[in-house]
Amino acid sequence: MTSQDPGGASRLPQERRVVTEIPGPRSRELQERRLAAVPPGVGSVLPVYVTDADGGVVVDADGNSLIDFGSGIAVTSVGNANPRVAARVKAQADRFTHTCFMVAPYESYVRVCENLNRITPGDHEKRSFLVNSGAEAVENAVKIARYATGRQAVVVFDHGYHGRTLLTMTLTAKSMPYKHGFGPYAPEVYRMPLAYPFRWPTGPENCGPEAAAMAVDQIGKQIGATNVAAVVIEPIQGEGGFIEPAPGFLPAIAEFCRENGILFIADEVQTGFARTGHLFACEHEGIVPDIVTTAKGIAGGMPLAAVTGRAEIMDVVHGGGLGGTYGGNPLACEAALAVLEEIEEGKLTERARAIGETMLPRLRALAGRHRSIGDVRGRGAMIAIELVKEGTTEPDPMLTLEIARRCHARGLLVLTAGTYGNVLRFLPPLVIPDHLLAEGLDVIEEAFAG
Known part of the structure; x- marks a missing residue:
């Protein structure tokens, strides 16, 4: 068992911790420097400036610890700064x-x-x-x-x-x-x-x-x-x-x-x-x-x-x-x-399947309560929900951005996608602990509640 396996010890506390508004003052200061140095064509999903990451969390310059449902766009599947790597x-x-x-x-x-x-x-x-x-x-x-x-x-x-x-x-x-x-x-x-x-x-x-x-x-x-x-x-x-x-x-x-x-x-x-x-x-x-x-x-x-x-x-x-x-x-x-x-x-193919078996039923139940969720789909730890105008298949990119914003404000990093900009996609690290996976799903449910 490595230090980042779901049941093992981690270098950083595996917890969601929101101590400032997101992004906080230090991240906003760094964002101002970025705007003066980097062209605007290089975008960012969430302008929090990361100082540390491990397992299922990323920590920003203001000390906020966010649950990571992005994995650097499916890159850090074995955990960020994995000890063996x-x-x-x-x-x-x-x-x-x-x-x-x-x-x-x-x-x-x-x-x-x-x-x-x-x-x-x-x-x-x-x-x-x-x-x-x-x-x-x-x-x-x-x-x-x-x-x-x-x-x-x-x-x-x-x-x-x-x-x-x-x-x-x-x-x-x-x-x-x-x-x-x-x-x-x-x-x-x-x-x-x-x-x-x-x-x-x-x-x-x-x-x-x-x-x-x-x-x-x-x-x-x-x-x-x-x-x-x-x-x-x-x-x-x-x-x-x-x-x-x-x-x-x-x-x-x-x-x-x-x-x-x-x-x-x-x-x-x-x-x-x-x-x-x-x-x-x-x-x-x-x-x-x-x-x-x-x-x-x-x-x-x-x-x-x-x-x-x-x-x-x-x-x-x-x-x-x-x-x-x-x-x-x-x-x-x-x-x-x-x-x-x-x-x-670490049997991470099996772990990916287990993540999907946790996420899909929760998200499908959420779709049953919110007609704005038109589709829930994915395999393993590559899961998405497609948002639409209620009662239609018309894409709703504005609601998608709003739900993502609410997740970010609560300390959950999620990504958007889709030809129509109306898909929330979830790519948690395969080593994310079960309690963080469940808490991230709680945050998504809260975001839909308002």
């Missing part, structure tokens, strides 16, 4: 901090790739390489797919989010704030309908097969299957609002790809590393992707991402065609090795 990073920093793997390699990079090849879906031979961010991973996956297939077109889906670089911004669906004013965009990207059960016109029971048939038909008519290099999809959408594609949709798209020589790229940047109750969200429906992109939860907060794919695909790219100065930095590699040990030894 911190120790490995410190030990590596004492040895060397950088050589560039493309100049003089080191074993930890190789070990991370060996582990990724072992744990990602499928028992086929694989290869992995390391980069810095989820967007960089997705961009490289598309590069490889185009190279391997000799095709150019890339298919993505409504409500998807894949990053902020030129190509990944193009792959992303939502205009504001991710794309607005930043065009022209990359060519040969085509968007298809997603199986969004809550909003499917003929009802959720028809959503999976109808959406898959529609996507396949549009690909054939608008692009031609033989021109498509890859389909890129999140098994559960992240920024799009934690949308779980209706059952059968992903398998149908994967089968279409196999039949037409199209590479199926699973963007597991937010869903990977035990977040949904499996190591990877593809496993919920038995999907075996050709390429998997990972980041966020991979290294406990250190900047690291990866591309893992079938050996026969990954091996085709010429020498020097992949890489980057900082990709697979030795500090981040040691952190990733520690994270994988924590997930496996």
Whole structure:
């Protein structure tokens, strides 16, 4: 048992403690400095300035201790400053901090790739390489797919989010704030309908097969299957609002790809590393992707991402065609090795499922009392509620912001999401103690009460 397991001792008191208004005076002072130094295009969900974090809490500059239902957007799944991660990073920093793997390699990079090849879906031979961010991973996956297939077109889906670089911004669906004013965009990207059960016109029971048939038909008519290099999809959408594609949709798209020589790229940047109750969200429906992109939860907060794919695909790219100065930095590699040990030894996939089994019934009961909650969805520790105008399916982004504000004021850090800005998403650390998880749900109920 580590010091951050739900039943173990923690470095910081695992308690919600509100001692000032949120944000408090010290955070407001730091915010003024930020406004003079950082462009406003870099936003923050809640301008409290963090000084410490551990387990299920973050502590701000005013001494407030907030329950963390964000995990740095699914990054600190094994707990912030996890002792094993911190120790490995410190030990590596004492040895060397950088050589560039493309100049003089080191074993930890190789070990991370060996582990990724072992744990990602499928028992086929694989290869992995390391980069810095989820967007960089997705961009490289598309590069490889185009190279391997000799095709150019890339298919993505409504409500998807894949990053902020030129190509990944193009792959992303939502205009504001991710794309607005930043065009022209990359060519040969085509968007298809997603199986969004809550909003499917003929009802959720028809959503999976109808959406898959529609996507396949549009690909054939608008692009031609033989021109498509890859389909890129999140098994559960992240920024799009934690949308779980209706059952059968992903398998149908994967089968279409196999039949037409199209590479199926699973963007597991937010869903990977035990977040949904499996190591990877593809496993919920038995999907075996050709390429998997990972980041966020991979290294406990250190900047690291990866591309893992079938050996026969990954091996085709010429020498020097992949890489980057900082990709697979030795500090981040040691952190990733520690994270994988924590997930496996701490049984964090099971813990994620237990978190979902706690959260979903409470939130569904809350939905039964508040008609403004149109949908409750998610898997494991990746849970969301979609807010609507009462009695309709019309999105209510203003109420969403208000509920988030009330949670923040009470000492609970929550995030918003969704194409329409009307989704509250919850990503607690997988090591959050049960009492904090329950208290966070209490705060959400209080926020809806007014």
